[in-house]
Amino acid sequence: MKKILITGVAGFVGSNLCRKLLSGGYRVTGLDNLSQGSLRNIEPFKGNPAFEFMEGDVRDEALVTRLVEQVDVVAHLAAFKIPRYGNAMDTLKINTGGTRNIFNAGSRFRRKIVFTSTSDVYGKNPDLPFSEESDLLLGETSIKRWSYAVSKLYDEHLAYAHMEERQTPIAIIRYFGGYGPNQNLTWWGGPQSVFIEKAIKNEPLTIHGDGLQRRSFTYVDDMVNGTFLVIDKDDSAGEIWNIGNDREITIKALGKMIWNLVRPDTEPKMELISYKSFSGHYEDVMRRIPDLTKSKERLGFNPAVPLEQGLPITIQWQKQFYPDANL
Numbered sequence: 096m097k098k099i100l101i102t103g104v105a106g107f108v109g110s111n112l113c114r115k116l117l118s119g120g121y122r123v124t125g126l127d128n129l130s131q132g133s134l135r136n137i138e139p140f141k142g143n144p145a146f147e148f149m150e151g152d153v154r155d156e157a158l159v160t161r162l163v164e165q166v167d168v169v170a171h172l173a174a175f176k177i178p179r180y181g182n183a184m185d186t187l188k189i190n191t192g193g194t195r196n197i198f199n200a201g202s203r204f205r206r207k208i209v210f211t212s213t214s215d216v217y218g219k220n221p222d223l224p225f226s227e228e229s230d231l232l233l234g235e236t237s238i239k240r241w242s243y244a245v246s247k248l249y250d251e252h253l254a255y256a257h258m259e260e261r262q263t264p265i266a267i268i269r270y271f272g273g274y275g276p277n278q279n280l281t282w283w284g285g286p287q288s289v290f291i292e293k294a295i296k297n298e299p300l301t302i303h304g305d306g307l308q309r310r311s312f313t314y315v316d317d318m319v320n321g322t323f324l325v326i327d328k329d330d331s332a333g334e335i336w337n338i339g340n341d342r343e344i345t346i347k348a349l350g351k352m353i354w355n356l357v358r359p360d361t362e363p364k365m366e367l368i369s370y371k372s373f374s375g376h377y378e379d380v381m382r383r384i385p386d387l388t389k390s391k392e393r394l395g396f397n398p399a400v401p402l403e404q405g406l407p408i409t410i411q412w413q414k415q416f417y418p419d420a421n422l
Contacts, residue, residue: 100123100166102172104148108172115323117145171193172211197210212268267334271384272340273313286302286350300366306350309384322338324390337390353406
């Protein structure tokens with residue numbers, strides 16, 4: 096029976112991945128400092144003898160070293176996301192310092208590491224869809240929204256350095272737009288989290304810019320299945336893998352879809368607002384869509400859940416947090 100360490104286990108993808116691995120016979124050690132994750136997400140695993148939770152920080156080198164030594168595989172999901180309203184320092188320090196500890200320990204004990212990066216590293220590249228070999232084009236340094244992409248890109252280069260110089264088996268996943276149960280309820284969770292809340296409360300959906308930005312959204316079960324394939328495939332290390340859904344939709348259309356699911360037969364309320372509401376003059380990306388050819392052909396990955404199926408499940412889950420809403 097394989098034993099795996101999941102960092103960020105109380106977060107969105109981490110908790111859902113934990114559920115799948117436990118059901119598949121894995122023993123799971125979960126690490127989370129609960130800065131963004133929630134004990135609620137891992138409550139179903141309490142009492143499971145195959146699950147152990149450690150509250151701690153990936154920047155704690157001694158703790159990380161001890162935990163990595165005890166497992167066969169590491170799924171490193173712990174991260175700080177795009178700083179919309181500040182926290183660029185936290186984004187850079189957590190995403191680089193924690194990953195450095197994971198990679199050093201993995202190299203020392205020869206453990207396979209599955210590192211989760213982000214599609215944000217593709218930046219403003221106009222050549223779509225993005226394959227794993229696509230160029231990465233980021234904005235100017237003074238725009239701090241790019242600190243997240245830069246931190247993850249640094250981690251990717253660090254992974255390749257470990258693979259080349261220490262022969263550490265590391266696989267890199269670039270996620271595209273996840274959503275589903277256990278998602279963060281703020282902008283950390285993505286626009287759908289905030290849109291669902293606003294629709295439930297019968298408040299206007301706030302959309303930054305003109306709403307014509309196009310994104311692909313991946314239901315969490317598809318994200319988890321793709322992650323499991325990378326974990327389970329012996330020769331996935333040494334590679335980058337796009338895990339996402341290649342169907343795209345505008346942010347405005349997403350908002351309308353969510354509103355109509357929450358409040359059918361009513362006119363969607365929407366408000367377009369300036370990016371100036373964010374700190375540090377924000378810069379958005381107009382389109383982001385993955386090329387999944389490699390993941391489909393070599394992993395057997397195929398996203399199976401469309402928005403029409405995944406959003407109702409997500410909305411039903413999120414309703415529990417607004418018991419006083421008039422629906």
